């Protein structure tokens with residue numbers, strides 16, 4: 506069986522004819538832990554949505570080889586005013602297994618309690634979601650993700666507005682997933698956290714700037730390049746039209762060259 510979980514082939518994703526991720530090629534290995542880093546608007550969430558299949562490619566492909574996917578979007582995209590309790594949110598993790606109206610077995614309930622315990626939310630089962638702090642809500646979302654038992658896990662800025670203790674606890678959960686052989690991609694802004702915990706990093710500024718071992722990617726020069734790509738981007742510029750190109754000939758932009766990522770290490 507191939508050890509590749511995700512394969513991008515000259516992938517372009519975007520909205521209304523504008524590319525938000527451009528010319529991404531490379532592979533993500535099973536059981537790897539990758540940080541996705543870039544400035545605001547550099548295309549990180551767009552990439553997560555493309556991998557999750559929410560956004561279809563404008564061109565190129567994203568080949569996915571996983572059984573089950575768990576996608577934790579940014580908290581800002583989650584409606585917390587919905588009248589639900591922690592237990593209702595977390596048990597949605599069984600959705601793929603039981604369906605929306607399926608009854609939970611006693612084993613499911615034990616699994617649910619175990620996951621709440623693992624994220625430090627024992628006793629929070631009946632708390633309404635709108636009464637939770639940001640960190641508690643994130644813990645509940647991690648418990649739901651745990652129940653999904655996914656082999657590919659996408660986390661979009663899971664540590665926004667979350668304190669150091671919660672980050673440390675949730676990092677342990679992430680590392681546990683990786684030690685179980687699951688593949689994790691995590692969008693992050695905190696470079697220190699990336700350097701400390703993530704062996705692999707993809708640095709993007711709409712087009713990929715660097716991808717590989719974190720120590721080689723998060724260099725001063727690459728971060729400077731990422732900033733200048735981002736600053737040079739013209740929001741009004743149309744995205745390149747693949748149809749005008751010669752087959753097999755990569756096109757050239759004024760601000761970037763197609764980037765080919767080849768080597769991705771293992772965790």
Ligand SMILES: Nc1ncnc2c1ncn2[C@@H]1O[C@H](COP(=O)(O)OP(=O)(O)OP(=O)(O)O)[C@@H](O)[C@H]1O
Nearest residue numbers: 520521524525543544545546547548549550551552
């Ligand atoms: N639904 C949408 N319709 C149109 N443009 C969008 C849409 N979603 C995102 N964009 C644009 O795509 C670009 C990339 O956005 P994206 O959310 O992927 O960036 P990001 O790197 O995740 O940013 P942040 O760090 O701020 O979350 C931005 O210019 C954004 O305005």
